[in-house]
Amino acid sequence: MRERGLGISEIAEQLARSPWAISREIRRNMLEHDKGICDASLAHHRSRQRAGRPRRPRFRLDAVLRAEVQA
Template identity: 45%
Template sequence: MGRRGRKRRLELETKYWRLLQSGVGTFEACRIVGMGRKTGYRWRAGNGGVHPARLAEDVRSGRYLSLLERQRIATLRRQGLTIRAIASQLGRAPSTVSRELRRDVRPHDQGVYDSDLAHARARRPRGGRLLADAGPRGVAQAQLEED
């Protein structure tokens, strides 16, 4: 069962974590962001009491999962929450969470989802089709030379 109340907002949470990293205390950070201190304590508990290694990336589209969201998935999964419960807490579709877990839990990982490894796999630069296959590359090069 998901939490009742407002959905989490990544912008507020990111600002909260930045304040904590700069040395501001939890109570003061909560006051600056404009939320109750219990919310701040809940966010810290959700991440195991430690701030995430990297904050939500501003440059990435909201279409893709951020490192912060992947860390939440890992934490909530360890706590035994269902995929639907995790999705409702993140404000994402259950299919997104399911796909992420299916894609990034490998047999050699012993069924444990590693958020940092999953994020690194997701950001892996992929080569283009023309780099991998010499046939289409030759055709494309010939067409470029014609022009």
């Protein structure tokens, strides 16, 4: 949306989020060497790195849940 020239307020309105939250996420996921270009896949990767804890593969650990979902 930023690439299409939309402002923070317009993005926030379309996503039903506060402008503050949109601004924070853009700031948090862009580094100085990104030269002001927001890359969604890179931002997602950076947020996963910051998560600090790996996600557990629920289906692999819970055989009953796996069987229920497969059924």
